[in-house]
Amino acid sequence: MNIHEYQAKELLERFGVATTRGKVASTPEEAEAIARQIGDVDLVVKAQVHAGGRGKGTFTNGFKGGVHVVKSPKEVREVASKMLGQTLVTHQTGPQGRVVNKVLVAESADIAREIYFAILLDRQSAAPLIVASTEGGVEIEAVAEKSPEKIMREHVDPLAGLQPYQTRKLAKQLGFSPNESKAATKLFDGLYRTFIGLDCSMVEVNPLVVTTKGEVLALDAKFNFDDNALFRHPEVAAMRDTAEEDPREVEASKHGLNYIGLDGNIACLVNGAGLAMATMDIIKFYGGEPANFLDVGGGATEEQVTEAFKILIADKKVKAILVNIFGGIMKCDIIAQGIINAAKTVKLSVPLVVRLEGTNVEKGKQLLKEGGVALITADDLGDAAQKAVKAAKERST
Amino acid sequence: MSVLVDKNTRLVVQGITGSAGGFHARQCMEYGTNVVAGVTPGKGGQMFGGKVPVFDTVWEAKQKTDCNVSMIFVPAAAAADSILEAVDADVDLVVCITEGIPVMDMMRVKEQMRGKKSRLIGPNCPGIITPGACKIGIMPGYIHKEGNVGVISRSGTLTYEAVWQLTSRGYGQSTCIGIGGDPINGMSHLDAVKIFNEDRHTEALILIGEIGGSAEEEAAAWIKDNYKKPVAAFIAGMTAPPGRRMGHAGAIVSGGKGTAAGKIEALKAAGIAVAETPATMADTLIAQMKGKR
Numbered sequence: 116m117n118i119h120e121y122q123a124k125e126l127l128e129r130f131g132v133a134t135t136r137g138k139v140a141s142t143p144e145e146a147e148a149i150a151r152q153i154g155d156v157d158l159v160v161k162a163q164v165h166a167g168g169r170g171k172g173t174f175t176n177g178f179k180g181g182v183h184v185v186k187s188p189k190e191v192r193e194v195a196s197k198m199l200g201q202t203l204v205t206h207q208t209g210p211q212g213r214v215v216n217k218v219l220v221a222e223s224a225d226i227a228r229e230i231y232f233a234i235l236l237d238r239q240s241a242a243p244l245i246v247a248s249t250e251g252g253v254e255i256e257a258v259a260e261k262s263p264e265k266i267m268r269e270h271v272d273p274l275a276g277l278q279p280y281q282t283r284k285l286a287k288q289l290g291f292s293p294n295e296s297k298a299a300t301k302l303f304d305g306l307y308r309t310f311i312g313l314d315c316s317m318v319e320v321n322p323l324v325v326t327t328k329g330e331v332l333a334l335d336a337k338f339n340f341d342d343n344a345l346f347r348h349p350e351v352a353a354m355r356d357t358a359e360e361d362p363r364e365v366e367a368s369k370h371g372l373n374y375i376g377l378d379g380n381i382a383c384l385v386n387g388a389g390l391a392m393a394t395m396d397i398i399k400f401y402g403g404e405p406a407n408f409l410d411v412g413g414g415a416t417e418e419q420v421t422e423a424f425k426i427l428i429a430d431k432k433v434k435a436i437l438v439n440i441f442g443g444i445m446k447c448d449i450i451a452q453g454i455i456n457a458a459k460t461v462k463l464s465v466p467l468v469v470r471l472e473g474t475n476v477e478k479g480k481q482l483l484k485e486g487g488v489a490l491i492t493a494d495d496l497g498d499a500a501q502k503a504v505k506a507a508k509e510r511s512t
Numbered sequence: 513m514s515v516l517v518d519k520n521t522r523l524v525v526q527g528i529t530g531s532a533g534g535f536h537a538r539q540c541m542e543y544g545t546n547v548v549a550g551v552t553p554g555k556g557g558q559m560f561g562g563k564v565p566v567f568d569t570v571w572e573a574k575q576k577t578d579c580n581v582s583m584i585f586v587p588a589a590a591a592a593d594s595i596l597e598a599v600d601a602d603v604d605l606v607v608c609i610t611e612g613i614p615v616m617d618m619m620r621v622k623e624q625m626r627g628k629k630s631r632l633i634g635p636n637c638p639g640i641i642t643p644g645a646c647k648i649g650i651m652p653g654y655i656h657k658e659g660n661v662g663v664i665s666r667s668g669t670l671t672y673e674a675v676w677q678l679t680s681r682g683y684g685q686s687t688c689i690g691i692g693g694d695p696i697n698g699m700s701h702l703d704a705v706k707i708f709n710e711d712r713h714t715e716a717l718i719l720i721g722e723i724g725g726s727a728e729e730e731a732a733a734w735i736k737d738n739y740k741k742p743v744a745a746f747i748a749g750m751t752a753p754p755g756r757r758m759g760h761a762g763a764i765v766s767g768g769k770g771t772a773a774g775k776i777e778a779l780k781a782a783g784i785a786v787a788e789t790p791a792t793m794a795d796t797l798i799a800q801m802k803g804k805r
């Protein structure tokens with residue numbers, strides 16, 4: 116799940132992390148009012164969409180740039196009116212762009228120095244790991260590659276938490292002056308509490324800035340949340356903006372299905388994430404392109420399977436469907452019944468290849484036979500993949 | 513002929529009165545697993561299936577039945593606590609089937625388990641099975657066959673795929689361990705390889721991995737220097753788009769590390785035969801076994 120910049124700012128403020136003064140607006144009037152509250156300083160207006168590359172983006176109305184630095188509340192209003200309700204196209208949105216429904220109005224920080232600071236859950240050590248660098252505001256991966264000595268790493272004990280000496284050490288390593296050090300350590304501590312308090316798998320601040328006035332601020336933060344822990348954080352779960360997501364994925368998540376849309380033409384319905392990935396791999400191996408990743412999970416019901424099938428069929432790019440089920444907890448007859456139900460409600464217009472194995476396989480095959488659904492059966496995974504690739508190719512020509 | 517679990521295993525099922533826990537406890541018993549106790553707080557004193565006593569705590573179950581392995585079917589929000597409860601009762605092995613446990617909970621569990629006697633398999637895993645002797649988990653029993661191939665896997669259904677391929681070709685399994693796909697879990701690929709290395713009856717290994725993390729690379733490095741028997745492997749996620757999370761929290765590709773290509777390269781460098789597709793996992797191992805003889 117991704118959140119907007121203004122939401123990230125709200126979360127940081129909740130944990131006492133210093134950010135620039137600012138608020139989100141839905142109308143030009145609101146934007147102007149916020150600007151007046153902030154006072155007589157340079158201001159920045161930022162279009163709120165999940166995609167990156169906003170600054171260099173263009174609105175479909177011709178207005179250039181999703182990020183503008185302006186001098187007055189009146190200008191804030193003008194810029195906001197050109198952004199709100201308009202579609203912004205950046206290199207990450209695709210040509211269709213994203214509609215901007217909100218803008219963030221904030222004080223424009225006068226930056227003296229930029230720092231990179233992230234906290235993530237490190238798999239290898241099974242502990243939080245702070246990764247920081249004096250080279251902020253740039254592609255941090257390039258820094259890590261060219262000059263690894265500029266990347267600081269600090270492991271945190273999972274039970275004891277971040278210790279004061281560690282924040283002091285980091286402040287020293289990152290070159291904070293004695294005057295700035297207190298603000299820096301307070302910010303690091305706040306970020307760590309945010310990371311733990313919200314069950315994040317990553318919080319990345321890029322850049323963390325020192326202003327010309329000597330303030331230490333988190334200018335922009337990217338959050339990765341642990342989906343498994345969202346039940347503990349309903350306020351974070353409520354920040355989800357489905358308008359920013361692939362509509363196929365939104366529909367799938369309504370039915371508790373794990374679906375990721377891709378660009379190919381062979382749809383797959385599989386149980387288990389590993390087998391689902393492996394099924395995509397074997398489609399590609401035989402010269403096809405998967406249209407999606409779909410794991411119906413272990414305990415899916417007939418209804419969920421039916422809904423999953425509807426999502427696959429609704430994708431206009433799809434030229435063939437491959438069902439690959441190895442029943443463990445998932446019973447093959449449930450899958451079969453789901454397919455039959457879906458075929459009754461939606462017209463099946465592309466070839467369907469089915470490979471069933473595992474729990475209740477005979478019952479499942481029997482149901483499909485009697486259910487009157489036109490399908491191609493396959494004996495094993497290799498056979499199924501080859502048949503699906505062949506069917507999709509025949510359809511495409 | 514096996515590792516970790518066998519005919520002598522005395523199993524306690526945590527969450528035995530729940531629908532999934534009950535269903536799979538019964539399936540395990542039908543397979544021949546010796547289920548000696550169940551635990552559900554507040555349900556102590558009941559009998560499960562007319563013959564398995566249910567206790568309020570694992571501590572009590574251990575005292576009364578001397579159970580030595582636990583299988584956990586407790587809902588995700590409480591599962592981490594259940595793992596620690598089993599560890600506190602000093603069982604040898606904890607097999608946690610539950611999926612969806614918050615990763616911070618597992619981080620704390622892992623830290624608290626340091627220095628303890630209990631080993632952990634999972635969470636978010638199919639479990640462990642020694643064919644013909646003991647099934648602890650949710651895998652379909654009938655696809656397995658007694659034999660000498662060890663199977664280690666991060667993915668449930670992909671394990672079944674490998675096992676079925678082996679069985680269909682007449683190759684049985686010594687023990688199959690599903691270590692689970694979460695980013696922080698108990699036993700790693702390497703831990704499992706070391707355990708199989710101690711078992712002289714296990715003649716070959718299939719190692720199934722996924723994109724994300726570096727567990728497969730670590731196992732490969734150790735195998736290169738220490739494990740002399742034939743090993744075949746498969747890595748799922750060759751075509752997964754980078755930076756996307758795919759179901760298993762483990763399947764995260766980040767910063768160029770943990771890619772399928774990188775893992776395959778590390779495995780091959782260790783002399784491990786890597787299956788080109790998931791349909792040829794058993795054939796790849798069999799070819800390797802014939803080559804090494």
